[in-house]
Amino acid sequence: xxRRNAWKDYDKKELKELEKLCKDxxxxxxxxxxxxxxxxQLVKMAEDCGYEDLEDVLKSGKKLKAGDKVYAVNMKKAVAxxxxxSEPIAEGMNILGAHIDSPRMDVKQNPLYEDTDFAYLDTHYxxxxxxxxxxxxxxxxxxxIAKKDGTVVDVVIGEDDKDPVxxxxxxxxxxxxxxxDKKAAKVVEGEQLDILFGSKPLPSEEKDAVKSMVLSILKxxxxxxxxxxxxxxxxxxxxxxxxxxxxxxxxxxxxxQDDRVCAYTSAVAMLEMExxxxxxxxxxxxxxxxxxxGATGMQSRFFENTVAEIMDAMGEYSELKLKRCLAxxxxxxxxxxxxxxxxxxxxxxxxxxxxxxxxxxFNKFTGSRGKSGSNDANAEYIGKLRKxxxxxxxxxxxxxxxxxxxxxxxxxxxxxxxxxxxVIDSGVxxxxxxxxxxxxxxxxIYEAMKSYKAFLKDMK
Numbered sequence: 377x378x379r380r381n382a383w384k385d386y387d388k389k390e391l392k393e394l395e396k397l398c399k400d401x402x403x404x405x406x407x408x409x410x411x412x413x414x415x416x417q418l419v420k421m422a423e424d425c426g427y428e429d430l431e432d433v434l435k436s437g438k439k440l441k442a443g444d445k446v447y448a449v450n451m452k453k454a455v456a457x458x459x460x461x462s463e464p465i466a467e468g469m470n471i472l473g474a475h476i477d478s479p480r481m482d483v484k485q486n487p488l489y490e491d492t493d494f495a496y497l498d499t500h501y502x503x504x505x506x507x508x509x510x511x512x513x514x515x516x517x518x519x520x521i522a523k524k525d526g527t528v529v530d531v532v533i534g535e536d537d538k539d540p541v542x543x544x545x546x547x548x549x550x551x552x553x554x555x556x557d558k559k560a561a562k563v564v565e566g567e568q569l570d571i572l573f574g575s576k577p578l579p580s581e582e583k584d585a586v587k588s589m590v591l592s593i594l595k596x597x598x599x600x601x602x603x604x605x606x607x608x609x610x611x612x613x614x615x616x617x618x619x620x621x622x623x624x625x626x627x628x629x630x631x632x633q634d635d636r637v638c639a640y641t642s643a644v645a646m647l648e649m650e651x652x653x654x655x656x657x658x659x660x661x662x663x664x665x666x667x668x669x670g671a672t673g674m675q676s677r678f679f680e681n682t683v684a685e686i687m688d689a690m691g692e693y694s695e696l697k698l699k700r701c702l703a704x705x706x707x708x709x710x711x712x713x714x715x716x717x718x719x720x721x722x723x724x725x726x727x728x729x730x731x732x733x734x735x736x737x738f739n740k741f742t743g744s745r746g747k748s749g750s751n752d753a754n755a756e757y758i759g760k761l762r763k764x765x766x767x768x769x770x771x772x773x774x775x776x777x778x779x780x781x782x783x784x785x786x787x788x789x790x791x792x793x794x795x796x797x798x799v800i801d802s803g804v805x806x807x808x809x810x811x812x813x814x815x816x817x818x819x820x821i822y823e824a825m826k827s828y829k830a831f832l833k834d835m836k
């Protein structure tokens with residue numbers, strides 16, 4: 377059941393739409409390298425399309441009705457968009473879910489130190505990474521510093537051409553005989569992922585003069601002191617812009633496409649819906665890369681509580697109706713899939729792999745080995761999805777994450793399935809997943825957006 381390459385069927389109009397979507401997507405990636413930055417962009421996009429802040433709606437006492445559009449933000453790191461449908465909400469919603477966090481390095485709470493006339497920032501990596509991929513790259517610092525007086529300083533260093541960049545150093549090949557004999561997991565270890573932060577001493581200081589110079593710069597430019605690191609959230613990410621890739625410019629190479637490629641296309645699909653029968657929701661959360669834990673992850677009660685508030689503002693709330701709504705909902709848990717790579721063919725089972733250019737990917741199950749930790753979607757639900765996709769001429773494919781005894785991974789799907797709703801994993805195939813620079817096909821990005829629109833419109 378080989379799927380056709382979507383590029384072969386596009387006309388000029390579709391190619392123009394594809395290029396516009398991908399241009400806007402690259403801009404989104406450039407401006408959204410952290411969860412907070414993504415939420416800021418998503419809120420602006422929503423407000424530009426007529427969405428109101430649910431908090432403001434609740435304070436005003438306004439009642440929600442069919443056609444209304446609202447959004448809710450959770451701790452500036454997660455956001456949910458709702459478009460109220462004409463059908464009773466207790467009969468279920470159509471939900472698009474994705475995550476906006478990505479693998480990276482986080483600055484520790486007590487990070488700054490000096491060693492042999494170098495100043496460093498100590499880090500702790502976040503999510504599953506190959507640590508050796510993060511050395512000798514130009515890196516940027518994004519995040520916030522919250523001061524004791526309540527002010528919050530936004531930090532972005534390394535993205536403007538005038539900014540300095542940072543790096544993790546590596547041992548030169550001439551002295552690396554012992555290092556090269558190590559297993560890949562040990563070539564660079566977690567405690568070696570310290571950021572080279574400065575090397576110029578402050579002339580007036582004798583001890584830790586380089587550290588003192590760094591602190592004087594931080595005080596002058598940002599009005600922050602060393603203790604302010606205690607209440608900072610600073611993320612170390614690759615510096616640089618998302619770029620078209622390939623001589624034919626058919627791909628995008630960028631940081632953070634897992635899973636902002638699904639988050640962005642889900643949001644675009646949601647915002648372009650003029651009217652819906654079933655209430656539509658786009659849920660974009662944090663912390664998926666570390667198990668969906670914490671107050672901003674999918675395991676929190678943010679989503680459930682927000683749906684309860686919306687139902688109450690519609691005059692439809694009861695605990696029983698809330699449970700009925702969630703159980704009767706359909707969801708696409710949108711996350712990236714591993715794209716088949718001929719250079720590493722032995723890791724894949726070709727009949728059940730995802731391929732570039734063949735459309736959005738549906739994964740009936742994820743998990744690892746014997747489907748451990750997996751949401752396994754019902755056959756009847758997949759049958760309905762197939763009809764929706766075919767009726768809307770969406771290019772799609774199905775896949776598993778590598779060979780049975782090699783693959784492993786999860787999404788937020790199993791968490792939403794606990795409500796009893798029908799959930800399946802879907803998304804875009806990615807090369808270099810979890811690497812500093814990931815690669816996607818423009819055709820797959822376009823087909824993902826089309827699939828999400830079709831799902832919101834026709835899934836019943």
